[in-house]
Each structure stands twice: as C-alpha cells, then as structure tokens.
Amino acid sequence: MTTTEARDVFAADWAQWHRQKEARLADPHGFLAVTSLNWLSREPQRFPDAPGGWSTGPDGVVVELADGEELVVDGVTVRGRHAFGVVPERGGSTAVWGDAVIEVAKRGGHDIVRPRHPDNPLRTAFAGTPAYPPHPRWRVTGRYVPFDAPRPTTVGAAVDGLEHVYDAPGRIEFELDGQQFALTAFPGHAPGELMVLFTDATSGLTTYAANRSLRAVPDTDGSVVLDFNRATNLPCAYTDLATCPLPPAENRLPIAVEAGEQTPHERGIR
Structure with a gap:
C-alpha cells in the first residue's frame, strides 16, 4: 500500500467513525433532544416538558402523576406514584412519555430530570x-x-x-x-x-x-x-x-x- 493509499484508508476510517458519532449525538433521544435541566429537591416540582410532580429524598427520586398522566418505565405503564429509587452518581434511567424520553440521573451529587424531545429545535436543525x-x-x-x-x-x-x-x-x-x-x-x-x-x-x-x-x-x-x-x-x-x-x-x-x-x-x- 502506498503512502497515499494509506492516508486514504486512514481518512475513510475516520469519516466512518465520525458519522457514527454524529448519528448517536443526533439520535431522536440523544443529547440534542434535551429541552430542560431540572434540579430536584424534597418539594415536588412540575415542569412544562414532562408529566408529574418530581421530588427526591433519602429514598431517591419519586414522581407523582396526576389523573390522565402516565409514563412507561421498563416497558410497564405506570400511573399515580412511582419511585425510581436512589440513583447512583453518573447513573440514571429513563421513562417514556409519548415520543419523548424523561431522563432521571444524578450528577455531582444532585438528582436531576432532563426531558428529551425529538422535535427540539437544537436537534432538528443540527447540521453536523x-x-x-x-x-x-x-x-x-x-x-x-x-x-x-x-x-x-x-x-x-x-x-x-x-x-x-x-x-x-x-x-x-x-x-x-x-x-x-x-x-x-x-x-x-x-x-x-x-x-x-x-x-x-x-x-x-x-x-x-x-x-x-x-x-x-x-x-x-x-x-x-x-x-x-x-x-x-x-x-x-x-x-x-x-x-x-x-x-x-x-x-x-x-x-x-x-x-x-x-x-x-x-x-x-x-
């Protein structure tokens, strides 16, 4: 293989890697789909881009869903009160709400909720x-x-x-x-x-x-x-x-x- 051919292979491998990386970023529920960053406390809070009232305490994250609200967690539809439990640092889980995903995570010792909506303009306008x-x-x-x-x-x-x-x-x-x-x-x-x-x-x-x-x-x-x-x-x-x-x-x-x-x-x- 000549030097030029080797450079071409190197560039092609990189291009394939970068396309895959960009696809993950622009996934319908990737990070470009995040619409808000919400810090939880003991007092229940509602957010405009997620259902329910969210709070956290010694036993972890809890959501209280109002009548007519529901989430799908691990393939199971939940209504009313749902406990996500204690979230490990840099860990998290997700719940499905229509075409959106609600991320529940812990960052820097704080429990957070980050809704991810596929129609978020940051994602739909992403050009690479x-x-x-x-x-x-x-x-x-x-x-x-x-x-x-x-x-x-x-x-x-x-x-x-x-x-x-x-x-x-x-x-x-x-x-x-x-x-x-x-x-x-x-x-x-x-x-x-x-x-x-x-x-x-x-x-x-x-x-x-x-x-x-x-x-x-x-x-x-x-x-x-x-x-x-x-x-x-x-x-x-x-x-x-x-x-x-x-x-x-x-x-x-x-x-x-x-x-x-x-x-x-x-x-x-x-």
Missing part, C-alpha cells in the same frame, strides 16, 4: 460538527502508567458551582512534536477503557473552550494509542443543559492540537 481534516501525525502511541491506588480527583463542571469527583486510575505519558506530556485519565464507559479530558492552545479559538474528550484502551503491556483526530466535544459544547466535567489542571496542553472536533456551529467561535 466541524472538525479538522484527519492526519496520521496526530495519532501517537504512549504509555499508560497506573497509580499505586486510584486518586480521587475533583474537577469543575460546565454548570457553575457543580463539582465531579473521579477516581483517576493513572496517567498517559506520550511524546508529540518532540515534547513530553502526561495526561491524567479517568475511567471510561466500557471495561478497560479510559477517558481523557483536555484543553490545548486551540481551546476557545477553533475548538470548544471548556473541554474535549479522548477515549483510549491500554494494551496489557501498558502501550496505549491517543488518536487526537478522534478528540470529541462533550454535550456542553452544544447546549447549556449539560453538566459535563472540566479537565483537571494538569490536562491543559500548552500546544495547539489541530485535530479532532472543532467548536460546534451551535456555539460559534468563542
């Missing part, structure tokens, strides 16, 4: 996320160095005053353009996967100011690929109705990583 053209130079192999024990790491959030705490299992050391760097890694969504949050010299210029995210899976020998071409925006890049974590201070790269997703059209350049 701009990104740098993929280039192999931004795909580097580093080394995963686990900590002796996971380190509780507190980071800020897209919502003022909110904090997230992650048990960081280690860091990823790598070289780029002749310079040595290290990024603290957090647990990913899948077993064995790591999530790396970072900013760089493009942040706030061509890329979203607050954060971008990379997924990485270390091999058994500790080697790990960081493909900055696949640096993605978190939901907070598209909407203020997200509680995304910010990178730890040590993950602010001093170089310009001109790879991966750029600032969404929905935000404009800031």
Whole structure:
C-alpha cells in the first residue's frame, strides 16, 4: 500500500467513525433532544416538558402523576406514584412519555430530570460538527502508567458551582512534536477503557473552550494509542443543559492540537 493509499484508508476510517458519532449525538433521544435541566429537591416540582410532580429524598427520586398522566418505565405503564429509587452518581434511567424520553440521573451529587424531545429545535436543525481534516501525525502511541491506588480527583463542571469527583486510575505519558506530556485519565464507559479530558492552545479559538474528550484502551503491556483526530466535544459544547466535567489542571496542553472536533456551529467561535 502506498503512502497515499494509506492516508486514504486512514481518512475513510475516520469519516466512518465520525458519522457514527454524529448519528448517536443526533439520535431522536440523544443529547440534542434535551429541552430542560431540572434540579430536584424534597418539594415536588412540575415542569412544562414532562408529566408529574418530581421530588427526591433519602429514598431517591419519586414522581407523582396526576389523573390522565402516565409514563412507561421498563416497558410497564405506570400511573399515580412511582419511585425510581436512589440513583447512583453518573447513573440514571429513563421513562417514556409519548415520543419523548424523561431522563432521571444524578450528577455531582444532585438528582436531576432532563426531558428529551425529538422535535427540539437544537436537534432538528443540527447540521453536523466541524472538525479538522484527519492526519496520521496526530495519532501517537504512549504509555499508560497506573497509580499505586486510584486518586480521587475533583474537577469543575460546565454548570457553575457543580463539582465531579473521579477516581483517576493513572496517567498517559506520550511524546508529540518532540515534547513530553502526561495526561491524567479517568475511567471510561466500557471495561478497560479510559477517558481523557483536555484543553490545548486551540481551546476557545477553533475548538470548544471548556473541554474535549479522548477515549483510549491500554494494551496489557501498558502501550496505549491517543488518536487526537478522534478528540470529541462533550454535550456542553452544544447546549447549556449539560453538566459535563472540566479537565483537571494538569490536562491543559500548552500546544495547539489541530485535530479532532472543532467548536460546534451551535456555539460559534468563542
């Protein structure tokens, strides 16, 4: 395979990955469908984009549905009072209401309700996320160095005053353009996967100011690929109705990583 053919294959693989990522984002009940972010308290509250009165307490989240209101939870239609129970941090569940989905979750120690409606204008007008053209130079192999024990790491959030705490299992050391760097890694969504949050010299210029995210899976020998071409925006890049974590201070790269997703059209350049 010639160098040109290899570049074409690399670009095609990236394009397929990005199409799949965009499809998940624009799913009828994906994050672009979120219409409100509601913080629950002991006092029942009603919201215009969800049925029922919602509250939380020591036994978890409860909804009180009025006459004529109903939700479908785990395939079962519920009416009246329904207890969702205690929601774990960064966990959650959903209930179906017509063509909408009501997300019940816990973020930063707070129970929240986020309705997701397919006809939300943010979703229906979505035209895709701009990104740098993929280039192999931004795909580097580093080394995963686990900590002796996971380190509780507190980071800020897209919502003022909110904090997230992650048990960081280690860091990823790598070289780029002749310079040595290290990024603290957090647990990913899948077993064995790591999530790396970072900013760089493009942040706030061509890329979203607050954060971008990379997924990485270390091999058994500790080697790990960081493909900055696949640096993605978190939901907070598209909407203020997200509680995304910010990178730890040590993950602010001093170089310009001109790879991966750029600032969404929905935000404009800031």
